[in-house]
Amino acid sequence: MLPRKSFAHLPTIIEHLPRLTKTLGGPDLYIKRDDQTGLATGGNKTRKLEYLIGQALAEGSDLVLTTGAAQSNHCRQTAAAAARCGLGCTLVLVEPRPEIPTANLFLDNLLGADLIWTEKSNRDEILHQAYQKAVQKGRKPFLIPYGGSNPVGAYAYFAAVEEMLGQLSDDLPDWIVFASSSGGTQAGLVAGAQYHQLDIKILGISVDETEEVLTTCVSSLASEISHQYGNKVDISPEKILVSDKYLGDGYGVINENDREAIRLFAELEGILLDPVYTGRAGAGLIDLIRTGVFKKNEKILFWHTGGITTLFANKYLGEI
Numbered sequence: 001m002l003p004r005k006s007f008a009h010l011p012t013i014i015e016h017l018p019r020l021t022k023t024l025g026g027p028d029l030y031i032k033r034d035d036q037t038g039l040a041t042g043g044n045k046t047r048k049l050e051y052l053i054g055q056a057l058a059e060g061s062d063l064v065l066t067t068g069a070a071q072s073n074h075c076r077q078t079a080a081a082a083a084r085c086g087l088g089c090t091l092v093l094v095e096p097r098p099e100i101p102t103a104n105l106f107l108d109n110l111l112g113a114d115l116i117w118t119e120k121s122n123r124d125e126i127l128h129q130a131y132q133k134a135v136q137k138g139r140k141p142f143l144i145p146y147g148g149s150n151p152v153g154a155y156a157y158f159a160a161v162e163e164m165l166g167q168l169s170d171d172l173p174d175w176i177v178f179a180s181s182s183g184g185t186q187a188g189l190v191a192g193a194q195y196h197q198l199d200i201k202i203l204g205i206s207v208d209e210t211e212e213v214l215t216t217c218v219s220s221l222a223s224e225i226s227h228q229y230g231n232k233v234d235i236s237p238e239k240i241l242v243s244d245k246y247l248g249d250g251y252g253v254i255n256e257n258d259r260e261a262i263r264l265f266a267e268l269e270g271i272l273l274d275p276v277y278t279g280r281a282g283a284g285l286i287d288l289i290r291t292g293v294f295k296k297n298e299k300i301l302f303w304h305t306g307g308i309t310t311l312f313a314n315k316y317l318g319e320i
């Protein structure tokens with residue numbers, strides 16, 4: 001059993017999306033609300049952090065360090081989890097540093113994290129230096145990887161498959177669709193579905209990487225999870241479903257399809273998507289329905305991974 005510090009609001013609920021289903025003309029759409037995991041506006045990293053912070057506490061650490069983009073949801077949830085557990089938190093954030101610290105950045109400060117700014121090319125080196133400095137000062141630092149995506153963090157989504165099974169039992173979806181980036185969420189879901197022998201297509205909509213890069217990364221992490229916590233099989237890249245068709249002009253650059261998805265979810269279901277991850281996954285979902293990849297008689301579970309705080313980032317004000 002992995003050490004775990006319980007702070008997520010679980011199980012997250014699964015809801016039907018009747019108005020979106022009707023407007024898009026079927027298939028039947030459901031949503032799993034991991035935007036409601038409860039930690040300072042929630043998101044998928046909260047699940048991972050239960051195990052990562054659990055390990056940090058088990059090792060007697062008093063400080064966690066991690067890294068991400070200026071508007072990183074992962075960093076904001078790490079800062080919140082650290083605050084909740086009485087741990088220090090150092091975040092190495094990638095430039096450009098916005099003039100006004102809005103959204104996740106505002107919350108990082110509010111949650112008491114120490115921020116270090118760096119260029120992307122130096123990110124890992126600066127993180128390592130911050131770790132060494134903390135050791136020299138007599139602290140017991142614990143390094144949380146980018147996106148919380150190592151086997152310990154991703155195990156949370158292996159466990160989340162069991163949570164979903166408890167909720168849906170024999171009425172399982174044909175597809176699970178969600179935003180995929182550092183691959184931990186997808187690797188956990190894939191390894192979990194493999195462990196339970198589920199016939200569900202698990203499709204990650206990439207927000208930044210090519211299909212080739214992301215399938216390789218997810219397959220290796222899913223295999224590690226399977227060997228450590230599952231039924232010890234290799235999960236090959238060919239078994240990983242990723243679409244990189246919706247990348248547009250790249251990470252965080254909002255486009256008309258992202259905007260339409262954000263508006264449709266909000267106007268039809270009162271559900272907020274974010275401009276970087278779930279808006280793009282929503283755009284993929286809508287396109288895959290319109291192009292007939294998802295059949296009318298199928299059941300689709302859109303796994304909401306959070307990130308809604310970014311709606312309030314300066315960069316996106318007036319853009320949606």
Ligand SMILES: Cc1ncc(COP(=O)(O)O)c(C=O)c1O
Nearest residue numbers: 073181182183185277305306307
């Ligand atoms: C809102 C949101 N959705 C999806 C993801 C992607 O999750 P993963 O990094 O596990 O692929 C992230 C990662 O930061 C995120 O913040």
